[in-house]
Amino acid sequence: MAILYNPQENIFHLQTDTASYIIRVLKSGHLAHLYWGKGIRNSNFENLLKMQERASFSPNVSGSDKALSLDTLPQEYPAYGNGDFRTPAFQLKLENGSTITDLRYQNHRIYSGKPKLEGLPATYAEQEDEAETLEIDLFDSLISLRVILSYTVFKNHNVVARSARLVNEGPQQFKLLRALSMSVDLPRCDYDLLQLQGAWARERYMERRPLAHGNQSIESRRGASGHQLNPFMALLSKNAGENYGEVYGFSLVYSGSFIAQVEVDQFDTARVSMGINPFDFTWKLEPGSSFQTPEAVMVYSDRGLGHMSREYHRLYRSRLCRGKHRDSSRPVLINNWEATYFDFNAEKILDIAREGANLGMELFVLDDGWFGKRDSDNCSLGDWFVDKRKLPDGLKDLASKVNQLGLKFGLWFEPEMISPDSDLYRAHPDWCLHVPGRKRTEARNQLVLDYSRKDVCDAIIKMVSDILSTAPVAYVKWDMNRNMTEIGSAVLPADRQRETAHRYILGLYRVMEEITSRFPDILFESCSGGGGRFDPGILYYMPQTWTSDDTDAVERLKIQHGTSIVYPAGTMGAHVSAVPNHQVGRSTPIETRGNAAMCGNFGYELDLTKLSEADKAAVREQVRTYKEIRHIIQFGDMYRLLSPFEGNETAWIFVTEDKSEAFLTFFRVLAQPHAPLSRIRLEGLDEARNYKLEGMDLIMGGDILMNFGLNVPELQGDYASFSLGLKAI
Ligand code: DGJ
Numbered sequence: 132m133a134i135l136y137n138p139q140e141n142i143f144h145l146q147t148d149t150a151s152y153i154i155r156v157l158k159s160g161h162l163a164h165l166y167w168g169k170g171i172r173n174s175n176f177e178n179l180l181k182m183q184e185r186a187s188f189s190p191n192v193s194g195s196d197k198a199l200s201l202d203t204l205p206q207e208y209p210a211y212g213n214g215d216f217r218t219p220a221f222q223l224k225l226e227n228g229s230t231i232t233d234l235r236y237q238n239h240r241i242y243s244g245k246p247k248l249e250g251l252p253a254t255y256a257e258q259e260d261e262a263e264t265l266e267i268d269l270f271d272s273l274i275s276l277r278v279i280l281s282y283t284v285f286k287n288h289n290v291v292a293r294s295a296r297l298v299n300e301g302p303q304q305f306k307l308l309r310a311l312s313m314s315v316d317l318p319r320c321d322y323d324l325l326q327l328q329g330a331w332a333r334e335r336y337m338e339r340r341p342l343a344h345g346n347q348s349i350e351s352r353r354g355a356s357g358h359q360l361n362p363f364m365a366l367l368s369k370n371a372g373e374n375y376g377e378v379y380g381f382s383l384v385y386s387g388s389f390i391a392q393v394e395v396d397q398f399d400t401a402r403v404s405m406g407i408n409p410f411d412f413t414w415k416l417e418p419g420s421s422f423q424t425p426e427a428v429m430v431y432s433d434r435g436l437g438h439m440s441r442e443y444h445r446l447y448r449s450r451l452c453r454g455k456h457r458d459s460s461r462p463v464l465i466n467n468w469e470a471t472y473f474d475f476n477a478e479k480i481l482d483i484a485r486e487g488a489n490l491g492m493e494l495f496v497l498d499d500g501w502f503g504k505r506d507s508d509n510c511s512l513g514d515w516f517v518d519k520r521k522l523p524d525g526l527k528d529l530a531s532k533v534n535q536l537g538l539k540f541g542l543w544f545e546p547e548m549i550s551p552d553s554d555l556y557r558a559h560p561d562w563c564l565h566v567p568g569r570k571r572t573e574a575r576n577q578l579v580l581d582y583s584r585k586d587v588c589d590a591i592i593k594m595v596s597d598i599l600s601t602a603p604v605a606y607v608k609w610d611m612n613r614n615m616t617e618i619g620s621a622v623l624p625a626d627r628q629r630e631t632a633h634r635y636i637l638g639l640y641r642v643m644e645e646i647t648s649r650f651p652d653i654l655f656e657s658c659s660g661g662g663g664r665f666d667p668g669i670l671y672y673m674p675q676t677w678t679s680d681d682t683d684a685v686e687r688l689k690i691q692h693g694t695s696i697v698y699p700a701g702t703m704g705a706h707v708s709a710v711p712n713h714q715v716g717r718s719t720p721i722e723t724r725g726n727a728a729m730c731g732n733f734g735y736e737l738d739l740t741k742l743s744e745a746d747k748a749a750v751r752e753q754v755r756t757y758k759e760i761r762h763i764i765q766f767g768d769m770y771r772l773l774s775p776f777e778g779n780e781t782a783w784i785f786v787t788e789d790k791s792e793a794f795l796t797f798f799r800v801l802a803q804p805h806a807p808l809s810r811i812r813l814e815g816l817d818e819a820r821n822y823k824l825e826g827m828d829l830i831m832g833g834d835i836l837m838n839f840g841l842n843v844p845e846l847q848g849d850y851a852s853f854s855l856g857l858k859a860i
Contacts, residue, residue, distance in 0.1 A: 132146060132147055132148065132262070132263060132284050132285060132286045133145075133146045133263065133284075134146070134241050134263045134264075134265045134282070134284060135173050136239070136241060137176075140155065140175070140176065140177050141155060141156040141157075141236075142154070142155045142156075142165070142176050142177075143155075143239070143265055143267075144173050144176070145265065145282055145284050145291060146170060146173070146284065147170070147284050147285070147288070147289040147290065147291070148170070148287075148289055149169065149170050149289045149431075149433070150167070150168065150169060150170050150289055150291075150431040151166060151167070151168065151169070151170045151171045152166070152167045152282070152284075152291050152431075153165040153166040153167070153176055153179070154207055154267075155176070155179075155180060156236040157199070157204075159192050159193070159196075159199060159235070160235030160236045161192070161199075161201070161204060161206065161234075161235065161236075162206060162207040162208065162234075162236055162267065162269060162280075163180055163204055163205055163206060163207070164205040164206060164207050164315055164316050165179045165180055165205070166179060167291075167315060167317070167379070167429075167431060168377070168431060168433075169431070169433045180205075182198040182199055182200075182203070182204070183198050184197040184198050185200055185202070185203055188202075189202035189203055189214070190202065190213075190214035191214070192213075192214065200214060201213060201214035201215035202214050202215055202216055202217070203398060203400075204316075205316035205317075205318065205400065206314070206316055207267075207280060207314065207315065208220045208221070208234065208269065208278060208280055208295060208314055209314055209402075210222075210231075210232045210233060210234050210271075211230060211231065211232065212229075212230060212231030212232065212233075213231060213233055217394050217396055217402050218314075218346065218392060218394050218402055218404055219309065220295070220309075220310075220311045220313075220314035220404055220406075221278070221295070221297065221307070221309050221310045221311060222307075222308045222309045222409075223276070223297075223305045223306060223307050223308055223309075223416070224305065224306040224308055225274060225303060225305060226303045226304060230308065232271050232274070232276060233271050233273070234269035234270065234271050234276075234278055235269060235270060235271075235272075236267065236268070236269060236270075237268040237269065237270040237277075238268050239265060239266060239267045239268065240265070240266045241263065241264070241265050241266075242263070242264055242266075243259040243260055243262070243263055243264075244256050244258075244259040244260075244261070244262055244263075244264065245262045245264050245283045245292070246264065246281075248294060248423055248425070248426060249423050250423065250637050250640060250641070251384070251385075251423060251425055251426070251637075251640065251668075252384050252385075252425075252426075252451075252640060252667070252668045252669075252670075252671030252672065253292070253294070253384055253425075253426040253451075253671070254283070254285075254290075254292050254384070254426065254428060254446060254447075254450050254451050255450055255451075255453075256283075256285065256450070257450075260286070261285060261286045261287070262283050262284065262285045262286065263283065263284055264281060264282065264283045265281070265282045265283075266279050266280065266281050266282075267279070267280045267282075274301050274303065274305075275299070275300040275301030275302075276297065276298070276299060276300070276301065276305070277297070277298040277300055278295055278296070278297050278298075279295065279296040279298065280293070280295050281293065281294050281295070281296070285446070285450065287445075288442060288445060288446045288450070289430065289431070289432075289442050290428055290429060290430050290442060290443075290446055291428075291429045292426055292427070292428050292429075293312060293313040293426065293427050293428075293429065294312050294313075294423065294424050294425065294426045294427065295310065295311070295312060295313075295424045296421055296422070296423050296424070297310055297416065297421060297422045297424075298420075298421040299416045299417065299418055299419065299420055299421070300418075300419075301418060302418055303418065304415065304416070304417055304418065305415075305416040306413050306414070306415055306416070306626075307413060307414040307415075307416055307422055308409060308412075308413055309406075309409035309412075310406065310407065310414070310422055310424050311390075311404045311405060311406030311407070311409075311424065312383060312385075312405055312406035312407075312424040312425050312426060312427040313381075313403075313404060313405055313406070313427040313429065314402060314403070314404040315402070315403050315404075315429075316400055316401070316402050316403075317366070317379070317400060317401045317402075317403065318400055319399065319400070319401065320342050320344075320395040320399045320400060320401040321342075321368070321369055321399075322341075322342050322366040322367060322368060322369070322379075322401065323339045323340060323341050323342070323366070323367045323369065323371075324339070324340055324341075324342055324347060324364060324365070324366060324367075324393060325337060325338070325339050325364065325365040325366075325367055325436070325696070326338050326349050326360060326361075326363070326364055327360065327361040327363055327693050327694075327696060327697070328349075328359060328360050328361075329358050329359060329360075329690075329693075330358050330359060331358050331660050331661065331663065331680065332661060332679060332680050332681035332686070332714050333358075333679075333681065333686070333689075333690070334358050334361075334661060334662040334663070334665065334678070334679050334681075334690055334693070334694070335361055335662065335665070335690060335693035335694045335696070336689055336690075336693050336776070337692070337693050337696065337774075337776050339367070342366070342393055342395050342401060343395065344395045344396075344397075345394065345395065346392055346393070346394045347392065347393050347394075347395075348390055348391065348392035348393070349364060349390075349391050349392075350388070350389060350390040350391070350392075350408050350410070351387075351388045351389055351408065352388050352408060352410050352411065353388060353614035353615060354387055354388055354579075354614055354615030354618060354632045354635065354636075355386060355387060355388075355611070355614055355615070355659065355663060355664050356385070356386050356387070356389060356663075356664050356665070356666040356668075357614065357663055357664070358659075358660070358661070358662065358663040361665065361666065361697070362382065362383035362385060362389045362391065362405075362666050362667075363380070363381065363382045363383070363391070363696070363697045364380075364381045364391040364393075364403075364405070365378055365379060365380045365381070365436070365439065365696075366378070366379045366393065366401070366403065367436070371435055371436065372435055372436070373435050373436050373437045373771055373774070374434060374435045374437050374438075374814075375434065375435045376433075376435050377431075377432070377433055378430075378431075378432045378435060378436055378438075378439045379403070379429070379430070379431055379432075380428075380429065380430040380431075380432070380439045380442075380443065380697075381403060381405050381427060381428075381429055382427070382428045382429075382430075382443060382667055382697055383405050383406065383425060383426075383427050383428075383666070383667070383668075384425050384426040384427070384428065384451070384666075384667040384668050384671070385406075385407065385425035385426075385636070385666065385667075385668045386636055386639070386640075386664055386666050386668035386669050387407065387408075387632055387633060387635070387636040388407065388408040388410065388411075388412070388632055389405070389406065389407060389408050390404075390405065390406065390407075390408040390409065390410070391403075391404075391405040392404055392405070405427050406424055406425065406427070407424065407425065407633060411618065411629055411632070412629055412630075412632065412633060413629040413630065414629075414630050414633070415626055415627055415630070425668070428443070428446065428667070430442045430443060436696065437770060437771060437814075440695060440696055440697065440769070440771075441768050441769070443697050443698070443699075444695075444698070444699035444700075444768070444769065445699075445768075447667060447670060447697075447698065447699060447702070448699045448701055448702070448766070451667055451670055451671055452670055452671070452674040452702070453671060453672075453674070454647065454651060454674065455651055455652060456654045456655075456674050457674055458766075460761055460762060460765065461654070461675065461701070461732045461733075461761065461765055462492075462493035462494040462539060462606070462654070463491070463492045463493050463494070463733050463734060463735075463754050463757055463758065464492065464493065464494040464495070464496050464541065464606070464706075464733075464734035464735070465483060465484070465487035465492045465494070465495055465496070465538075465734060465735045465736075465739060466495075466496040466498055466541075466608075466706065466734060466735070466736045467479075467480060467483055467495075467496070467497060467498055467736075468498035468499065468543075468736055469682070469708050469709060469713055469736045469737055470483055470709075470736070470737055470738035470739070471483075471500075471738070472499075472500070473499065473500035473505060473506050473507055473508075474500075474506075475500065475521060476521050476522070477521070477522050477523070477524065477528075477529055477532075480495075480497060480529065480533075481529075481532055481533070481536070482740050483495070483738060483739050483740060484532075484533045484536050484538055485536055486739035486740050486742075487536075487538060487735070487739055488536040488537045488538050490739065490747060490750050490751050490754055491751060491754035491755060491758070492538060492734075492735065492754060493538060493539060494538055494539040494540075494541055494605065494606055494734075495533045495536075495538045495539070495540055495541065496541035496542070496543065496606060496608060496734075497529070497540070497541065497542050497543060498543040498608065499543050499545070499610070500518075500521070501517060501518060501521065501522060501526070501542070501543070502514060502515050502516060502517060502518055503515075503516065503518060503550075503553060503554075504518060504520075505518065508575050508576055508577075509550070509552060509576040510550045510552035510553060510576070511550055511552070511553050512545055512548040512549055512550040512553060512577050513548070513549040513550060513553040513554070513555030513556060513580070514550075514553045514554050514555055515544070515546075515594045515595065515597075515598055525602075526542070526598070526601065526602040527601055527602040527603070529602075530602040530603045530604065531603065534603060539605035539606065540602070540603060540604055540605060540606075541604065541605060541606030541607065541608065541654075542598070542599075542602070542604050542606070542607055542608070543607075543608045543610060544595060544598075544607060544608070544609055544610065545609075545610040545611060545612060546580075546591050546594075546595050546609065546642070547579060547580055547582060547591075547611050547639065548577045548578070548579060548580060548611070548612065548613070549562060549563050549577065549578050549579075549580050550576060550577050550578075551571075551573065551576070551577075551578060552576075556578070559587075561581075561621040562580055562581055562584070562587050563578035563579060563580055563581055564578070564579045564580075564581050564615055564616075564617060564618055564619060564620065564631065564635070565578070565581075565617050565619060565621070566617045566618075566619040567619075567621075569617050570617075571616075571617060572616040572617060574612075574613035574614070574616070575612050575613050577612065577613055579613065579615050579616075579635075581620050581621065581622075581631075581635070582634075582635045582636075582638035582639050582642065583620045583622075583623065583630070583631045583634030583635045583637075583638055584620060584621075584622050584638070585638070587638075588638045588641060588642050591642055592642055592645050592646060595646055596646065596649055596650075599646075599649075599650050599653065604650075604653060605652070605653060605654065606653060606654045606655075606656065607650075607653055607654075607655050607656070608656050608658055608677065609643075609655060609656070609657050609658060609673060610658045610659065610660075611657075611658070611659040611660075611663070611664060612659065612660050613660075615632060615635070618631050618632050619631055620634070636668075640668070640672070643655075643669075643672035643673070644672060647672050647673065654674075654675075655672065655673035655674070655675075656673060656675045656676065656677060656704055656732075657669045657670075657672075657673040657675075657676045657677070658676065658677035658704075660680060661677055661678065661679040661680035661681065662676060662677065662678045662679045662690070662694065664676075665678065665694065665698065667697075667698075670698070670702055674701075674702060675701070675702050675703070675704055675732050676698075676702055676703065676704060677704040678690060678691060678694055678703040678704055678705060678731060680714065681714045681715070682706050682707070682708035682712065682713075682714065682724075682728075682736060683708075683712040683714055683715045683717050683719065684719040684723045684724045684726075684727040684728075684798075684850060684852075685715075685717060685719060685798075685800055685850060686714070686715060687705065687727045687728070688727060688775035688781045688798055688800075689775045689776060691703060691705065691727070691730055691731060692771060692774060692775050692776065692781065692783075693776075695769055695771065695783075699769070700730055700731050700764050700765065700769055700785065701731075701732065701764065701765035701766060702732075703730075703731035703732060704731060704732050704734065705727065705728040705729070705730060705731030705732060705733060705734070706728055706733075706734040706735055706736040707721070707724040707725055707728045707734075707735050707736070707737065707750070707753070708724070708735075708736045708737050709737040709738070709741075710724075717850075719850040720848070720850060720851070720852075721746050721749045721750070721753075722749060722852060722853075723798065723850050723851065723852040725749065725750075725753040726796045726798065726852040726853070726854045727796075727798070727852070729753065729756070729757050729760070729764065729794075729796070729854065730764060730783055730785070730796055731764070732765070733753075733754075733757045733761065733764075735750070756854075756856075759856070760785075760792075760794045760856055762787070763785045763786070763787050763792050763793065763794045764785050764794060766787070766788075767785040767786050767787045767788065767792075767793075767794075768785065768786050768787075768788065768815055769783060769784075769785050770783065770784045770785075770786065770813075770814035770815045771783055772784060772811050772812070772813065772814060773797075773811065775798075775800075779799060779800050779801055779803070780797065780798065780799050780800075780809065781797070781798040781800075782795065782796065782797045782798070782811050783795070783796050784796075784813055784814060784815060786814075786815035786816060790815065790816055790817040790820070790833075790859065791820075791858065791859040792856070792857065792858055792859070793813070793815065793816060793822070793856070793857040794854065794855070794856055794857070795811075795813065795841075795854065795855045795856075795857065796852065796853075796854045796855075797811065797843060797852060797853050797854075797855075798850075798851075798852040799846055799850075799851050799852070800849070800850060801849050801850075802846075802847070802848050802849050802851065808842065808843075809842075809843035810839075810840040810841065810842050810843065811840050811841055811843060812836075812837055812838065812839075812840040812841075813836040813837050813840065813841060814837060816833035816836055816837055816857070817833045817859065818832070818833045818834040818837060819833065819834070820832075820833050820859040820860075821833070821859065821860055822836065822857040822858060822859055822860070823857065823858045823859075823860050824841075824855055824856075824857055825855065825856035825857065825858065826855070826856070827855070830860065833859075836857075841855075
């Protein structure tokens with residue numbers, strides 16, 4: 132890792148172990164992008180930038196240099212209005228109504244470490260020597276606008292983390308119309324775009340399409356990252372697959388409305404940019420104030436998608452997630468949601484917890500319905516006081532009894548919401564997002580609290596903290612079950628109303644920071660109707676996320692496979708639920724439900740008291756196995772061997788960093804008559820070592836397992852699967 136500066140040529144060379152990213156300051160002061168790809172030696176890069184005169188429809192910066200046109204120049208943070216007709220990285224409106232800006236290089240700094248982004252989540256370095264940061268100051272001298280571009284490279288991670296800070300150093304007031312986190316111009320466009328699309332209960336399906344001329348984008352206008360499109364995008368060379376070909380990954384560390392786009396221009400170059408969605412966004416930038424964009428994390432891989440994913444996994448696991456639980460084994464949990472929904476009392480809860488303890492589980496989670504008068508989803512959000520009708524002896528008593536059974540106690544909250552039928556709403560009807568005179572659109576019978584307001588955030592911090600300090604709570608499930616409508620705040624002036632959605636996210640981050648640091652021992656899991664806000668921004672505060680409300684084992688193959696494109700298995704909540712499955716009505720064997728759920732943070736979400744003795748025996752065995760292998764899943768490297776998006780079979784293997792242990796899972800969705808014999812080639816093992824295949828009484832060489840492969844044992848029936856532990860001997 133290094134950031135090298137050549138003052139003669141005015142060139143910056145950002146080096147990771149495997150990639151190079153090269154930027155040049157032109158004589159005109161424009162910041163040009165020269166190269167991003169496989170690592171190259173530091174040498175003379177003077178000739179990398181080829182410029183040539185174009186027709187007059189590509190205007191020139193100066194009459195004396197007809198080859199320099201912003202319309203064709205590959206740039207790092209393009210402005211709007213003076214010759215570049217492609218998508219700008221930022222745009223602002225001046226007091227005179229103009230939206231034209233002109234940025235030129237002013238100076239730069241290279242230093243060890245990585246500073247925090249004010250008020251925003253971001254990747255971090257624990258020691259100064261783990262990372263190097265380059266800051267480049269661009270300046271518009273007419274209006275005294277400074278844009279500070281920040282680039283960080285890490286010692287053990289092949290990524291470039293980028294963000295921008297816009298500072299108003301002049302006397303006039305600006306209105307920011309757009310402030311993206313990154314922009315880069317790639318010299319080619321023969322790529323496919325990979326996105327993760329979905330819906331509630333069907334999150335993060337892989338979707339690949341060829342780039343075409345013009346703009347192609349994915350975005351959210353929901354005020355949250357959303358189930359529909361994840362704040363991630365990759366460009367894949369045409370031949371790229373799981374293990375080969377060039378891939379460029381872009382991941383945004385942000386939880387609100389975002390955009391990620393690629394514009395292919397007339398000369399077949401591709402401008403990639405990403406950041407806060409400019410749709411319905413403006414930000415007033417007063418003299419002396421600044422605006423910090425979220426961080427975009429960019430990965431180049433010359434070894435396909437699998438390698439890109441593992442780069443994200445390692446970075447996000449160790450330098451995005453934080454706190455005590457980042458490196459601790461995550462408990463096997465039992466959650467009562469699908470067992471009882473809102474219909475429970477203390478006895479029922481203790482019955483389930485008791486059974487969980489008998490089966491070896493470690494944490495009981497009390498889900499929705501313990502507070503206010505919440506017998507259905509139509510009331511009480513905001514009234515965070517225990518419902519004595521259901522729990523007459525209170526939460527502390529229940530939690531202590533659960534503890535006495537040998538389980539830790541976890542609790543569900545939905546702190547960003549308010550039910551119109553709640554004491555909180557009756558007392559503070561202006562505490563929700565709303566626009567005066569307009570109907571307040573409800574979703575799941577609830578409204579969104581106005582987290583752009585400091586007083587609302589402070590009140591919620593207090594309410595949640597009060598509960599967490601009165602009962603021995605070891606885990607919190609932080610849910611969020613609707614998106615924003617009528618986005619407006621009662622306390623912002625008219626010219627700041629369009630700041631509300633981003634201010635909400637800043638408020639949310641402050642609330643999460645405050646609560647998680649007040650209760651460092653609690654394990655926090657985020658949730659949004661399953662995986663509706665599974666993004667890197669939230670992972671900074673809460674190291675795991677409920678992956679999807681869909682717990683059907685077959686559905687989970689696609690959901691977990693797609694999620695793993697960016698996010699490590701140790702961030703994914705994965706539970707075994709009852710059959711027929713509550714979301715899709717399918718009945719799959721308990722073994723297959725277990726094998727799928729064991730590929731994440733394992734748990735159960737069903738009425739354990741109703742299980743047959745045979746199922747209980749299977750569950751006991753699953754819990755025992757998971758405890759033995761969870762360090763491999765939670766902290767190892769994942770290799771996707773067979774994709775559920777491509778066929779009837781799915782296989783994943785998880786391998787510890789030292790390659791001494793591995794855990795393989797294989798799934799066949801539908802049985803086939805007279806099927807061909809399957810053999811899977813494993814990955815990630817040490818070719819030079821021998822591995823014991825647990826339960827098979829077999830020892831095989833890593834080289835054989837990875838090159839010849841493993842013969843898949845005979846499987847019977849639909850939805851069949853097997854799992855296998857491997858230990859180097
Ligand atoms: C949505 C979550 O995804 C579920 O797991 C459950 O917690 C419900 N909300 C409770 O309302």
